Structures are given as structure tokens and as C-alpha cells.
Amino acid sequence: MRRLLGATLAAATLVRPAPAQGPAEVAALLRYPFPSQLVAARTAPRLAWVLEQEGRREVWTASSPDFAPRLVAAYPDDDGQEISQLQISPDGRWAVWVRGGEHGSNWDESVPVNPASRPLPPRALEIWAAPLDGGPARRIAEGDEPVLSPDGRRVVFARERALWLVPVDGSAAPERIVAVAGALGEVAWAPDGQRFAFVADRGPHALIGVYEGADQPIRWIAPSPDRDGVPRWSPDGTRLVFVRRPGRGGPPDSLLAPRPQPWEIWVAEVASGRAQRLWRSPERPEGNLPTTHGGPNLHWANGAIVFLSYHDGWPHLYALPERGGEPRLLTPGPYMVEYVHLGPDGRSLLAAANTGPDRWDVDRRHILRVRLDGGPPEVLTPGVGIEWNPVLLPDGRTFAYLGATPQRPPLVAVQAGPRAAPRWLQAERLPADFPTARLVVPRPVVFPAPDGTPIHAQLFEAPGGPAKKPAVVYVHGGPMRQMLLGWHYSSYYAHAYAVNQALALAGFVVLSVNYRLGIGYGYAFHFPPNGGLRGASEYQDIRAAGLYLRSLPQVDPRRIGLWGGSYGGYLTALGLARDSELFAAGVDLHGVHDWTSDSGRRLGLQLVGMEIPADRDRALRVAWESSPVAWVARWRSPVLLVHGDDDRNVRVDQTVDLVQRLRRAGVPFEVLLVPDDTHHWLRYANRVRVSEATVEFLRRTLSARGSGGDAAR
DSSP states (O other): OOOOOOTTOTTOOOOOOOOOOHHHHHHHHTTOOEEEEEEEOSSSSEEEEEEEETTEEEEEEEETTTOOOEEEEEEOSOSOOOEEEEEEOTTSSEEEEEESSOTTSSSOTTSOOOTTOOSSOOOSOEEEEEETTSOOOEEEEEOEEEEEOTTSSEEEEEETTEEEEEETTOOSOOEEEEOOSSEEEEEEEOTTSSOEEEEEEOSSOEEEEEEOOTTSOOEEOSOOSSEEEEEEEOTTSSEEEEEEEOOSOSSOOOSSSOOOOOOEEEEEETTTOOEEEEEEOOSSGGGSOOOSTTTTOOEEETTEEEEEEOTTSSOEEEEEETTOOOOEESSOSSOOEEEEEEOTTSSEEEEEESOSSSGGGGGSOEEEEEETTSSOOEESSOSSSEEEEEEEOTTSSEEEEEEEOSSSOOEEEEEESTTSOOEEEOGGGSOTTOOGGGOOOOEEEEEEOTTSOEEEEEEEOOSOOOSSEEEEEEEOSSSSOOOOSSSOSSHHHHHHHHHHHHHHHTTOEEEEEEOTTSSSSOHHHHSOTTOGGGTOTTHHHHHHHHHHHHHSTTEEEEEEEEEEETHHHHHHHHHHHHOTTTOOEEEEESOOOOTTOGGGGGGTOOOOTTOOOTTHHHHHHHHHHTSGGGGGGGOOSOEEEEEETTOSSSOTHHHHHHHHHHHHHTOOEEEEEETTOOTTOOSHHHHHHHHHHHHHHHHHHTSSTTOTHHHHO
């Protein structure tokens, strides 16, 4: 780790390193396997998934009756080339995936990455395919967004703003088949496998087209100045349902007030192109397009259109008659659903939901079954575990999912009915020396924010230790995330969960706080007034978390720190700047530090013509005051700043700029700059390095009474 100390830091003394045993513990904790992208065939009892462990990325499959895992493809090098968009053919004979890029980024997701710093980086994203009955995996094309045809023999994919077709077995070269104007994607094959719908994004508006063959013109579906997307076919292949949103433009609106952004569900007859609106969201902020997993989660089931909406205050599923009528609420109650999967029979759905018989299930995920023919939703996996990504197999009873506990990292589970015992696959991949028995079971806590809002958090504390311990608040990113009472379903936050466990084992009391702006507690919590760059109202929850730790008898009030990544890095920096007397040290991973940067793009201030939002000046002032850089004059506590310089979610400029400001202000800081890696630490070696540096810095700066902020001042 390279430590950069400003020339004006002579009067600021950093605490010297203490004898450490933390880093070895961190490395051991990060060796867990992490499965993801579980998929199931529609007509065959077969599964496929991706497994990542210690930088190795693999594709696996399993099928009935024994569901014994079998390796499909392996990439053993820790080169940071992700596997994404895994899918399986309806008959279970083929799997297709993309290798490369960073599909969790905010920009340049299809641009190759090179976190291994190889002299010649990858040239392009690669589409791979493998026969699941046996045979080698092969690279069949360069491109992105592959979609298998219903017969499993062909793949349509996107490249260079066009759509291409290639045989799944790679027996012929890819052929460019659609190159109309716009960025082309969102391909949806018709059930007959002879046609497909796609979206042509043309900037201010977006159209849905249907490709019917090389000798036929594109059939445009109800073209308008709006933005159409998410096309889904009816089971008989005669109609399309899609989402319509207003096109871009219009007079400038308030930059500070919440704005209704209504969306609609339309159905079109493909042959005639005639379309009608089936449903329009309420014209209030709660009716805006959902931002939770899967967005609108649009499905055409048997006789009904299923979608997700937030308009009653929770992300709930609704069933809309396919010929029009009032939508029927499918998931009533104060809970959210995500990871929605329509079963092969089109009559039931599976989803992950934070509900169940236990009061603390609000901070978990369980598998929920929803029958479209009526009856209340059924929780299939009650208990203290975390379960997500469910898929239903063709027999209608057997289902599979990914699941974890507070002490065991995620595994694939197969369950033959709601009351059957789950069969956990690949449990042997957990290293023999993994400290499962030593891991802390986090305890749920709730404390009030200054305005009375109840804030949920998880408290990690290992037994024993001194009478007064150091403590740290963990701040998740997103901010639309929720930390849980167990291993997380996101690889980024599973990593954070492991680091929190390492800190607890190193003697810290750790409080992982679910601040407002996060999901899981309803619309008012997810979209509070004056949040983020509009006033940072969520920061009061972070400060309340520090005060809660200060109130605990086993916590040394002078040794409370902060750490977090992305939006959590932003709130960490804001806490250190505004409240150095409360937070004695912190680790800020790739945080946002100036909301007014990027020429005002974050505020939507790119001006066209003469029109200026009436509250522009006030919005700029509020955004500045919501930024850590506005409070550097009050910043006293030492900080470790960490950033990858190919970050595609938060530009590295945010940390480069902050370094100059801290250096000039005489604030003690250290920097770990990771060349060529991205926001999500695609290279495992970098993930370990960053995690070890995080634990070591917090141990060192908070290791003794009177350290941290007191020493820095």
C-alpha cells in the first residue's frame, strides 16, 4: 500500500502500526465460494449456475434425479474477466454466457476490462456456449446480450449497435441481420422461434421492432415519441406487451422536488400493429417505474399480465387481465419482492421476499410462491437463513434457489416441495479451514434517528475481549441496498459481510446500518425527502448509528470508526468531515465526494436553449452542502481512501480531487490506488488486498485509547 501524506501534515501524527493478526483472518474469510445466476430449463429438470472462488470463475450444471454438480467450463486465472448473462436452453441441452466487461457498471459495461494489467488487454467481450450433455465449451462470437432461441439452436446478440445471429454450436460465422438506426437490444424471441422483438433506442425516444426474416421489413410496434421497452410475447405469439415511458424533453422541472414519472403497460397485435394501453401508473412519485431488482418484472402468464409496482408503498406484484381491467394485488402486506420468476406452467411465480413468520424476516430474504389462480402467497423457506434467486422446475413442485445462513456462505439448494429438506450442492467447496464455527451471528437492533424514524441494523460482536472495545459503523453502498442477518446475495456485499466478520473477530463491535434510501422498508424509507444530493437527510441515520454505539457499555466512545464503499464511501467521508469528534477514523472505498462535479450532470444541469430550472441555484447550493468536500475545514480524523482507477460507477477523479483538498487542509490520510481495476474489484487478489488494508487501517487507528480523532487533533 502506497501512503501519500500531504506536505502540510507535519503537525498531524498518524498512529503507528500495532502488531496485527487481522490480515491472515481476512484472507481466510474471503476464500468462500460464491454461486450466482442460477437458471433452470423450462422443459427439462436441469439447472446451471456460475461459481466464483478465489478468482476462478466456472460454469456448472446439475440435473434430476440426483442433481450431482458437473463442471461445464472453467477459467482458472485471476484475470478479472467476469461471467455474466448465463442462460440455458428450454430443453436444457445448451448454456450460453458472456465473458468480460463489467455489467454492474454505470457506463462502459461492454468495454473490455484489464484488472490484471496485462500488456495486451482483452480485445472484446466474448460469447461462449457449451453442450450440457457433455462436450467442451467454445467461444462462438464477440458481442454482448446473447439470447437463445426457443429451439436452443441459435443465438441473437448485440455488437456495434447491430444484432447478429450465430449457431449455438459455433458451426458457422456470426451474421449481421439487423442494423437499423439506434442502439439495438432487449431481444425477445417469439414462441415459434421464427421472429423476435427488439428495442431500438434512438436517444429521445425508443421503438420496439419485430424481425421476421431477412427479406421482410422491420415491423414497428405502435411507434410514438415515447420510450418503449421490455417487450414480452403472448403465449400464442400473436401479441406483445411492453412498457411505455414519456420521451425525453419538455420544459425544465424542479431539481429538488420529487417528480412523478408515470409509466404505462401497452398491448399490441403484432400482425396489425394496433395497440392499446392496459394500465397507467398513478401520477405521483410512488407510481414511478420501480428501481428494485428486475424493474417492472413484466411477464405474460396464462391469461394475465404480471408486473411489479411501488404505487401502494411497497414493491408488490400485480396481475392484470390480458384484455384489460383492474389489476389484482398478488402480494399484499408490508414487504417487498424481488428476483421474480414465472414458472414453466405460467400459473405460478416464485420470488424472494423479506417476509415470513419471524418478526426479523424484514431483514432476511425467503422464497415466496404466488399462485395466479388465487390464494395467499406461501413462504416456502421459513427460518433464519437468507434465500434468493428461485427457479421452478418443470414438474411444478421441485424448486431451486441460492441460500446462506449467518455463518455459512451461499450454496445452491434443490428442494422437492415446500416441506422437503433442501439438498445443498457443492458444500465441499467451502475450504476445510474456513472459520465457520467462529463466525458471529449478527444480532438485529433498531434505534431511532433524530426525526424518530426507526433504523434497522445488524450488530456483530464476538464473545469475550476487553471491557471497552473499539467499534465501527459499516455503511453499505447503492444506496438502494439492504444488509441482512446473514451472508448477502450480492457478491459485493457478501465481501463486505466477510470483512465485517473479520472486524468482529479482530475485537471490534460492528454495526451494519440500513439507512434511509435503502430498500426493504417501504417507499417512504426508500425515497425520503431531501436525500442524497438534495440534502443528505440519510446522514442523520449514520450519525445516530455512531451515537448508538457510543451508548453501549462495552464500546469505547473515543474509538468509533466508519467504513463503506461507493455510496457508503460517500457517507463515510461525510461522517468524518462533519463529525470527527464522533468518528475517530474511517475507510472510504470509491466514494462520491463532490455532488456538483461532472459539469452538473448529476443534477441534470446540462442546459439546452434558454430555459433554466427555477431552483437551479438553490439546488447547486444544497448539492454542495451535501458533499464531503464542503466540510473539509472541519475534518480531523484519519482516513484511508481506496479507489480503482478504471472505476465505471464512481469516477476516480472524486478521490483524486479529495486527496488534494485533504493535503492542503492538513488532514491525515492514506491512499490505496488500484490500477486498472473497477468498482467491484473484479480481480480477487485486489479484493483481498483492499480488505486487508481496510481491517489493518481500522485496527491501527482505533487500537488504543486516545487514538484516532483525538491523536489527529
